């Protein structure tokens with residue numbers, strides 16, 4: 098018999114909720130015309146003088162047309178040329194100032210931009226890259242993916258319609274240190290707010306969909322976040338980087354960000370998921386083979402032993418959209434456990450699927466039929482068929498370099514997997530598999546990535562370059578389509 102016991106302890110205290118409401122972040126609301134220093138007509142004139150000889154029509158270099166605002170915003174065959182409000186991280190500015198062997202377009206025989214011209218372009222982008230009528234690109238993008246850049250205190254915002262980076266949120270602008278280490282992101286089901294854990298800053302921050310900081314709380318070494326789509330809470334577990342964090346998870350009321358810590362009686366709680374419908378929270382230890390289930394209604398915690406002589410080190414949990422099944426990935430035993438959540442109080446896996454090395458964070462497709470997971474030590478993505486409970490496909494390809502986070506588009510068309518692309522020691526066994534960015538900018542060898550996988554062809558169809566150390570991904574969780582709307 099496995100030891101199963103139920104009891105309740107709550108260590109509760111209110112965190113010093115540092116409300117920072119109204120701290121405006123330029124970003125999303127359209128700004129119409131007035132007050133802008135740069136007019137688009139001047140930017141377009143510059144493009145005509147120095148760029149459109151190569152960047153126009155069907156033959157435009159890299160598919161990037163610079164003959165109209167709309168074409169420029171649509172980007173190249175590979176992605177965005179500008180990120181509104183962030184000139185410094187916009188490819189167009191980086192290429193025309195930093196390209197090794199350049200600056201562009203010098204290396205292809207074009208005329209170098211003067212400092213004044215670079216300043217004009219940069220200022221226009223920093224003002225949001227508005228059109229002649231003041232329209233800001235992607236001001237009302239609906240389906241967003243948030244990607245943490247763990248080594249540079251930055252969050253990249255990706256539009257799921259176009260798969261382009263459309264905003265960046267620099268946590269240093271909110272007083273966080275450069276090593277704040279944003280790790281994971283949870284998004285409200287309606288997209289109205291998102292939450293990010295910053296490991297080394299010991300904070301969880303709440304932003305609205307326009308990237309205005311709404312609130313932040315202190316929390317020791319936060320790691321994974323999960324929210325109850327039907328309830329009022331956000332949950333937080335602890336980072337892998339924490340050696341002996343509190344044996345408790347955070348229960349945070351999302352409306353006012355009040356925090357309660359709930360003891361889970363196991364060391365290093367890491368994996369985290371919420372079961373839709375019931376609101377039960379599952380977490381697992383990195384150090385011992387134990388899973389804790391937390392029932393918010395009566396604040397009861399149940400602890401279960403997971404079988405096995407070896408340490409599994411459960412990394413991530415994901416629950417199927419219908420709430421029936423949960424998968425758990427194990428770093429040290431390269432397995433995906435399948436749990437039947439209808440068997441309450443019994444967390445014995447009903448199946449174990451052997452996968453490639455170090456499966457990291459799993460994600461279900463909206464129909465619940467497949468699970469995708471990046472293999473952190475193998476530079477592959479494993480696709481699991483949840484009907485046959487087998488490893489159906491191993492995806493390889495450019496852009497996978499220590500895969501980490503996973504997310505899915507609301508329609509299930511695309512799966513997104515982030516990669517760290519860290520430089521690793523000779524003895525690590527993974528060195529040499531790192532991703533090489535498309536352009537050498539001198540300082541970008543460690544750019545992280547988000548690969549886009551077409552769930553029909555099971556191929557990587559795009560590599561989105563982000564900044565340093567792509568870690569957690571967050572998108573509004575796919576909801577089960579209910580037959581009867583009420």
Ligand code: HEC
Nearest residue numbers: 147148151158159161173175176178188189202205206207
């Ligand atoms: C003489 C032709 C030429 C001119 C002029 C030129 N480009 Fe390019 N551009 C290219 C080529 C070729 C590439 C692909 C680069 C490569 O293969 O290294 C490119 C690539 C780019 C890219 C990267 C697209 C991507 O996603 O890969 C950007 C951004 C860009 N150009 C912006 C500009 C801007 C801004 C100007 C004007 C200041 C300009 N280019 C002028 C030929 C040109």
